[in-house]
Amino acid sequence: MNLYNSVKIGSIELSGNLFLAPVAGYTDRSFRSLCAEQGACFSFTELVSAEALYRSCSRYGLKDDAPSVLTAVNLVRRGECEKHYAIQLFGAESESIYKAAVLLAPLCPDALDINAGCPVPKVVKNGAGSALMKNPANLGRIVEAAARASRESLGNIPVTVKIRSGWDSNSLNYAECARIAVEAGASMVTLHPRTRAQSYGGKSDWLQIADLASRLKAPVTGSGDLYTPEDARQMLQETGCAAIMFARGAMGNPFIFSAARSFLETGAWQPASFAARIAAAMRHLEMLAADIGERTACLEMRKQFCAYTKGLTGGAALREKVVHAETIAQYRQVVEEHYGF
Numbered sequence: 001m002n003l004y005n006s007v008k009i010g011s012i013e014l015s016g017n018l019f020l021a022p023v024a025g026y027t028d029r030s031f032r033s034l035c036a037e038q039g040a041c042f043s044f045t046e047l048v049s050a051e052a053l054y055r056s057c058s059r060y061g062l063k064d065d066a067p068s069v070l071t072a073v074n075l076v077r078r079g080e081c082e083k084h085y086a087i088q089l090f091g092a093e094s095e096s097i098y099k100a101a102v103l104l105a106p107l108c109p110d111a112l113d114i115n116a117g118c119p120v121p122k123v124v125k126n127g128a129g130s131a132l133m134k135n136p137a138n139l140g141r142i143v144e145a146a147a148r149a150s151r152e153s154l155g156n157i158p159v160t161v162k163i164r165s166g167w168d169s170n171s172l173n174y175a176e177c178a179r180i181a182v183e184a185g186a187s188m189v190t191l192h193p194r195t196r197a198q199s200y201g202g203k204s205d206w207l208q209i210a211d212l213a214s215r216l217k218a219p220v221t222g223s224g225d226l227y228t229p230e231d232a233r234q235m236l237q238e239t240g241c242a243a244i245m246f247a248r249g250a251m252g253n254p255f256i257f258s259a260a261r262s263f264l265e266t267g268a269w270q271p272a273s274f275a276a277r278i279a280a281a282m283r284h285l286e287m288l289a290a291d292i293g294e295r296t297a298c299l300e301m302r303k304q305f306c307a308y309t310k311g312l313t314g315g316a317a318l319r320e321k322v323v324h325a326e327t328i329a330q331y332r333q334v335v336e337e338h339y340g341f
Contacts, residue, residue: 003236004264007041007219007243010158010187012110014084016041017243018232018257021190021223022088022113022162024120026251026304030287033079034280035250039257042084042243044162045076047115047123050091050100076107080287086111086160090118092127092138094145101149111157112146114139114186116177117164119196130164130196136177140184147185158187162223165208168197174208175215182218190221190245200248210239221245229256229263236264252307254280274312278335281308285331298326305331314338 007014020027020035020043032043076087087109091097101112116139118129125131132139139161146159161181166172178189193208194200204224213220219242222235227249235244250256255272262269272280284304289297305322309315321334 002265003233004261005242009042009111009160009219011156012084012158014041014243016261017236018260019221019243019245020044020250020257021245021247022046022115023247023251024118026307028075028288028291028300029077029079029082030284030291031254031304032085033081033287034254034284035257036079036081036083036085038254039261040246040250040254042086042110043079043082044086044088044113047088047090047118047129048075048100050089050096051093053089053100053103054096076104076109077291078107078109084110086113088113088115088162089146090115090123090128091142092131094138094141097142098145098149101146102153105153109154109157111160111187112150112154113160113162114143114146114181115162116181117162117190117192119164119199124196130167133164133173133177133196134167134171136173136180139177140180143181143184143186150185159185160188160190161186162190162192165191165193165195165205168195171195172208175212178212178216178220182216186218188219188221188242189216190223192223192247194224206235206239209235209241213240213242219243223247229260229269232260233264252281252304252310253277274339277308277312278339281305282328282331282335284308285328289328294328295326298328298331301331 005017007017018041020040022044024046027046078085087104089100115129116132123129150157163177165174191209191212193205209222221243222239222241223245226246232244246256259269285301302323306319309318318338325331
C-alpha cells in the first residue's frame with residue numbers, strides 16, 4: 001500500500017501528505033522554503049499573536065492603517081519555494097482572531113491555522129494556545145471567527161486547527177475539541193497527542209491520533225515523535241491519519257521530507273551528506289540575511305546552525321565557534337576550518 005498520498009483540505013488539494021509543523025523560533029520563511037524544496041507539501045508559519053497583529057504591535061513591524069506592510073514581515077510571508085502554506089494565529093478572543101485574519105489578505109495564504117496546542121506559559125496565561133482545550137466553546141467561537149474572516153476577506157481559504165490531547169491526563173478532550181472545531185468551520189485538525197501538562201516530555205500517544213481519525217470526517221494530521229522516515233511510515237500505518245507533520249524532527253534537517261517520501265514510495269532512503277547539510281545551513285543563513293539583515297540573521301542562525309550540525313563529526317567544536325559568529329564571512333570561515341568546504 002502506497003502511504004504517500006494527496007490530501008484535500010477544504011478548497012485546496014495537496015500533492016502529498018508530508019507537512020512541516022509550526023515551530024516557534026525555527027520555521028522562518030527561509031527554512032520553510034528549504035523544506036518545501038525538499039518535498040514538504042504544506043508548511044505552517046511560526047505562531048503569531050492575533051492581538052499583536054491587530055494592534056499593530058511594533059514587534060512585528062506594523063504601522064497603523066497600513067496592512068500592506070505585512071508583506072515585509074518575515075514571520076508570515078510566503079517562502080520562495082512554498083507552493084502551499086498556512087499562517088498560524090494564536091489568541092483567546094474571537095474578535096481579535098477575526099480582525100487579525102482580515103489583515104492577512106495581502107499575503108494570500110493558502111490556509112489559516114489556529115493554534116490550540118502551544119503549552120508555553122506566556123501563551124496559555126492569557127487563555128490562548130493549549131488553554132483553549134479548557135474552553136472548547138471558546139475554541140469553537142475562534143474557529144468560527146476565522147472562518148468568517150476567510151469567507152469575507154481571504155477568498156474562502158480553509159481554516160485548520162492544531163490541538164493537543166487535553167490540558168492534563170484528567171481532561172483528555174481532544175475528540176470533543178476537534179468535533180467542535182470542525183462544526184465551527186475547520187477543514188482539518190492536527191493532533192499532537194501530548195497534554196499541556198506533558199509539554200514536550202514523555203511520549204506522544206499515537207493511539208489518540210488513530211481514535212480521532214476514525215471519528216472525524218475532516219482529515220486528521222498526526223504530529224509528535226516523528227524523527228525518521230521509519231517514524232513517518234509507522235504513524236501513517238498505525239493511525240490511518242491523512243497526513244503527518246514533522247516538527248522537531250525537521251529542525252536542521254529539511255532533507256527529512258525527501259527521505260520520508262522516498263521511504264514511503266520505495267522502502268529505501270539515503271541520509272543527506274555532511275556537505276549537503278552544511279550547504280543547506282549556509283543557504284538558510286544567506287536567505288535569512290536577505291530578509292532581516294546580516295547581523296540579526298547571524299544571531300538568529302546560531303541555534304539553527306546547532307540543529308544543522310547535530311550528529312556531525314566535529315559538530316560540537318563547530319557549534320562552540322558558531323555561537324560567536326557575527327557575519328556570514330565568519331560562519332564560512334568556521335565551516336572551512338572544520339570541514340574544508
